[in-house]
Amino acid sequence: MTTNILIAGVGGQGLVLTTRIIGSVASRAGFDVKTSDVIGLAQRGGMVWGSVRFGEAVHSPLIPKGTGDFLLGLEELEGLRWAGLMKPASTVVMSRTIIFPNRVLIEKEEYPEDIPAALTSLGLRVACVDAGSVAEKLGNLRLANTVLLGALSVYLPFPEGLWLDVLRASVPAHTVELNQAAFREGTRSPLTFNL
Amino acid sequence: MSERVLLTGNQAIARGFWEAGGVVASSYPGSPTVEIMESLKDYADIHAHWAMNEKVALEIAIGGSFAGARSLVSMKHVGMNIAADPFMTFTQIRTHGGFVLVVGDDPGLSSSQNEQDSRYFAQFANCALLEPSNAQEAKDFVGIALGISEQYGMPVMLRLTSTLCHSRSTVALSERTEPAIAGFTPDQTRYCMLPPYANAQQYFMRERIAKLAAEAASLALDVYEDTGRRDVLFITSGLPYQCLRELDLGYSVYKLGLCYPLPISRLKEIAAAYAHVIVIEELMPFIETQLKAEGLAVQGKQYFPFTGELTTDRIREGLERAQILLASQLPVVVDPAVPKRTPMLCAGCPHRPVFHLLQKAKATVVGDIGCYSLGILEPFEVLKTNLSMGASLGIIQGMAMAQQTAHKAQPLVSVIGDGTFFHSGLSGFADIAKTKHNITVIVLDNRTTAMTGGQETPTTGDLGTATHTISIADVLGSLGIGDVTVADQFDYSSTKTVVLGAMKRDGLSVVIVTRPCALNFRIKEPHFYVDREICISCRACIGVNCPPISMKVYEGQSKKNSYIDPHMCVGCSVCSQVCPVKAIKRAEAREEEKA
Numbered sequence: 186m187t188t189n190i191l192i193a194g195v196g197g198q199g200l201v202l203t204t205r206i207i208g209s210v211a212s213r214a215g216f217d218v219k220t221s222d223v224i225g226l227a228q229r230g231g232m233v234w235g236s237v238r239f240g241e242a243v244h245s246p247l248i249p250k251g252t253g254d255f256l257l258g259l260e261e262l263e264g265l266r267w268a269g270l271m272k273p274a275s276t277v278v279m280s281r282t283i284i285f286p287n288r289v290l291i292e293k294e295e296y297p298e299d300i301p302a303a304l305t306s307l308g309l310r311v312a313c314v315d316a317g318s319v320a321e322k323l324g325n326l327r328l329a330n331t332v333l334l335g336a337l338s339v340y341l342p343f344p345e346g347l348w349l350d351v352l353r354a355s356v357p358a359h360t361v362e363l364n365q366a367a368f369r370e371g372t373r374s375p376l377t378f379n380l
Numbered sequence: 381m382s383e384r385v386l387l388t389g390n391q392a393i394a395r396g397f398w399e400a401g402g403v404v405a406s407s408y409p410g411s412p413t414v415e416i417m418e419s420l421k422d423y424a425d426i427h428a429h430w431a432m433n434e435k436v437a438l439e440i441a442i443g444g445s446f447a448g449a450r451s452l453v454s455m456k457h458v459g460m461n462i463a464a465d466p467f468m469t470f471t472q473i474r475t476h477g478g479f480v481l482v483v484g485d486d487p488g489l490s491s492s493q494n495e496q497d498s499r500y501f502a503q504f505a506n507c508a509l510l511e512p513s514n515a516q517e518a519k520d521f522v523g524i525a526l527g528i529s530e531q532y533g534m535p536v537m538l539r540l541t542s543t544l545c546h547s548r549s550t551v552a553l554s555e556r557t558e559p560a561i562a563g564f565t566p567d568q569t570r571y572c573m574l575p576p577y578a579n580a581q582q583y584f585m586r587e588r589i590a591k592l593a594a595e596a597a598s599l600a601l602d603v604y605e606d607t608g609r610r611d612v613l614f615i616t617s618g619l620p621y622q623c624l625r626e627l628d629l630g631y632s633v634y635k636l637g638l639c640y641p642l643p644i645s646r647l648k649e650i651a652a653a654y655a656h657v658i659v660i661e662e663l664m665p666f667i668e669t670q671l672k673a674e675g676l677a678v679q680g681k682q683y684f685p686f687t688g689e690l691t692t693d694r695i696r697e698g699l700e701r702a703q704i705l706l707a708s709q710l711p712v713v714v715d716p717a718v719p720k721r722t723p724m725l726c727a728g729c730p731h732r733p734v735f736h737l738l739q740k741a742k743a744t745v746v747g748d749i750g751c752y753s754l755g756i757l758e759p760f761e762v763l764k765t766n767l768s769m770g771a772s773l774g775i776i777q778g779m780a781m782a783q784q785t786a787h788k789a790q791p792l793v794s795v796i797g798d799g800t801f802f803h804s805g806l807s808g809f810a811d812i813a814k815t816k817h818n819i820t821v822i823v824l825d826n827r828t829t830a831m832t833g834g835q836e837t838p839t840t841g842d843l844g845t846a847t848h849t850i851s852i853a854d855v856l857g858s859l860g861i862g863d864v865t866v867a868d869q870f871d872y873s874s875t876k877t878v879v880l881g882a883m884k885r886d887g888l889s890v891v892i893v894t895r896p897c898a899l900n901f902r903i904k905e906p907h908f909y910v911d912r913e914i915c916i917s918c919r920a921c922i923g924v925n926c927p928p929i930s931m932k933v934y935e936g937q938s939k940k941n942s943y944i945d946p947h948m949c950v951g952c953s954v955c956s957q958v959c960p961v962k963a964i965k966r967a968e969a970r971e972e973e974k975a
Contacts, residue, residue: 196723205386208548212386219514220386221547223490229754229831230927231723244625246547249692251710262718269715286721290930291759291922294719307713326947 187240189248190337192222193267194259195284196231202355203259203330204235207337209351211239214343221246230287232263256309257337259330260284261300273308278337280316280329312336313376320367325360328367335371345372387551389544392515393482394419395551396522397452401559402426403477404444406437408803409832410456411491412545413484417454418833425556430835433769433803434459435466438481442470445477445535446571448562450526454482457498458768462804464501467535469573471505472581474533476562478526481507481537484545487662488688491542491831493749493768495687497663502537502640506585508592509537509640510601511618515549521637524601532588539639541662543689544619593641601637604650608632612704613654615647615667615678620660623692629705639667644674651676658683658702662690725754727927728898728950730826733869735760736924736958737876738793743883746779746794748772748805751831751897752824755795759925769800773808773821780817791818791883798839799829801852812888813859820882820889823852826897834900843901852892863889870895872957898950905951906967908944914963915941921955921964929955946970 190207194200201222208220222235236248253271258264258279271277279301288294297303304311314336320328331352338348349365356364387395393416397405406429407417420428427444431437434455444451455463460483467481483501486492502509508528512518518540525536569577596602603621607630616624617636624633634650636642651657659668659680668680683698684690699705725732735755738745739762747753747763748771755763765775772794783789796805801823812819827843829835838850856864863885867875875893882889896903910921912934921929921942928948931940944955946967956964 208386218386219547219549221543229723229726232721244622245692246543247691251712265716266718268713271713273711273713285930286719287724287758288719292931297718
């Protein structure tokens with residue numbers, strides 16, 4: 186059995202590091218792992234996505250349509266965008282972060298209303314985390330992704346100690362304790378909208 | 381047991397070069413292969429060099445190989461076009477130090493201007509072509525390629541694709557094999573490509589390819605998975621092989637590692653046992669066409685797309701078209717319709733005021749390659765052409781000539797960044813220097829190669845680690861270009877005066893705008909905010925199209941006013957300068973510093 190995690194966000198949100206951390210944790214837990222992420226033009230505020238696939242033997246880094254088990258949304262609209270990749274009744278862990286895309290900024294389109302409800306109506310389980318506020322309380326907005334990782338970790342078969350070890354190895358040395366605190370906050374904060 | 385780590389395809393290439401005793405490596409940054417050189421820089425034993433363009437990068441690696449050192453050059457697919465001139469002649473030479481050319485194709489054009497299948501260059505240049513399918517193979521194939529290169533006396537091309545470059549998988553590491561570098565031994569018959577020496581090499585190139593094709597099977601680069609079924613054989617290579625494995629179909633698969641020359645006699649022998657042979661490859665029918673030319677009855681591109689990535693889903697759809705698979709009955713989640721999210725200039729990007737004023741001036745602007753290519757998109761839509769690195773300078777001259785003959789002469793403007801200026805703009809400037817047409821070139825000197833992650837350029841200077849700086853104004857002066865003005869584009873009105881003035885003058889005028897890249901140099905000034913009491917909702921600030929600026933209904937209000945997200949704003953001031961009522965004001969300190 187392969188577990189498929191799709192990570193979706195906006196260029197500049199730190200998606201590559203987030204994907205790498207999940208991949209490292211799965212790898213150190215003894216699974217075969219493949220990850221991918223888009224890099225390039227999209228970094229300039231465009232849509233970005235990554236994948237982590239783990240299991241006994243994983244071949245392709247790409248997640249086939251209809252097989253996503255978890256969707257980690259760093260931003261609401263990007264969380265909604267990938268719903269079609271997911272298995273019915275799979276889980277979306279999503280930050281309550283809203284970043285307007287260009288066409289919304291220039292008032293040519295509207296940002297969708299109530300995205301958690303939209304995801305629920307598509308048959309997905311949604312766990313929303315106000316990652317930005319949690320991060321801000323901890324004193325640094327850049328901790329939001331780590332808060333989200335904490336929330337995601339609740340659903341994954343990896344011990345907390347492994348996450349904390351990988352965080353230590355992945356973030357700047359002077360932010361290790363803050364990141365570990367953010368992760369623990371994340372494990373406590375999911376807000377679930379059930380089916 | 382050796383250490384096993386997760387590496388991207390790019391990191392694996394770097395590791396493979398180090399393990400194989402690589403010495404000289406060069407590159408020019410371009411997605412998807414940027415990270416190869418960035419990773420190579422972590423190995424102290426390697427000369428890891430960012431060159432001014434792909435041609436120079438290739439030539440540096442050629443020099444390393446001439447002197448007997450194992451050498452590598454990496455580039456994105458379109459870089460291959462820049463490097464093709466030395467490559468097509470270099471390949472005639474019997475290689476000395478092992479030479480590997482790593483090319484990253486971009487199926488689906490995720491960050492490129494075309495989708496060329498670079499594998500044809502290998503056939504064109506009579507050199508071997510390897511295609512890895514994961515990071516482990518990417519690492520291993522570098523060492524194998526260098527070995528082939530030395531054994532057969534030919535450069536070897538290693539072809540990657542975007543997803544393979546950026547995806548991580550487990551790699552078993554080895555130690556470095558210390559290289560023995562023979563040094564350069566002069567031999568004009570070998571290294572001087574002129575007749576009669578070059579004539580003889582035409583035969584040499586044929587012979588070495590034939591020899592490699594005959595011995596290919598012994599290199600054990602291919603994988604033949606014989607499941608015992610004889611109805612269908614798939615022949616595939618690269619990442620599509622891994623996607624095909626995902627489908628777990630139970631048919632036999634022949635996975636090629638060496639894609640040029642093909643091990644034809646072995647393939648003929650194996651294929652003869654199957655009722656149907658289907659080639660699954662990304663982009664062009666490179667393998668399929670070779671097999672058909674050898675008389676094999678294979679199928680392929682009639683089922684699979686010739687453009688875009690060949691994902692697991694697309695392979696499955698192709699196999700459904702081929703009636704090998706029944707249509708998928710998986711339950712699905714309905715794909716919701718959502719607004720697109722196109723890339724846009726960053727908060728505080730110094731290109732923004734330039735595009736804004738060119739848009740207002742209704743200028744006809746010839747574009748070039750860099751972050752500033754985003755000037756093509758909404759809401760600026762100011763760049764009217766976009767082609768290849770440095771092309772703006774030639775294109776604008778040709779357009780001016782044609783427009784003049786058509787009695788439609790008009791002021792023409794082009795934009796070019798500092799990275800592109802040094803990559804391939806220098807000869808264009810030498811050419812355009814004495815034009816009589818009304819041409820204004822704006823040099824967007826943001827002092828970095830921003831789009832690819834902020835590599836240094838010759839103008840980075842004290843903002844980076846460079847030991848010497850080249851002044852673009854001095855270069856232009858030495859080319860005999862007299863009409864050069866330097867402007868600070870964050871002073872909007874004076875830059876506007878300079879540009880509009882330049883557009884009124886015949887001949888070449890150059891405006892160099894000098895604000896550095898806000899993202900790469902992490903420039904953050906106290907942010908701006910909207911004084912709602914003054915704001916008249918005119919949306920002038922929305923027109924500068926900065927990520928922090930949107931329209932919102934403030935609490936207790938009925939109509940929308942503009943709003944600036946204080947965390948995203950980096951304080952460039954451009955929006956405040958275009959506001960007609962001075963409603964946009966600077967805060968005393970950044971939001972995060974207030975606490």
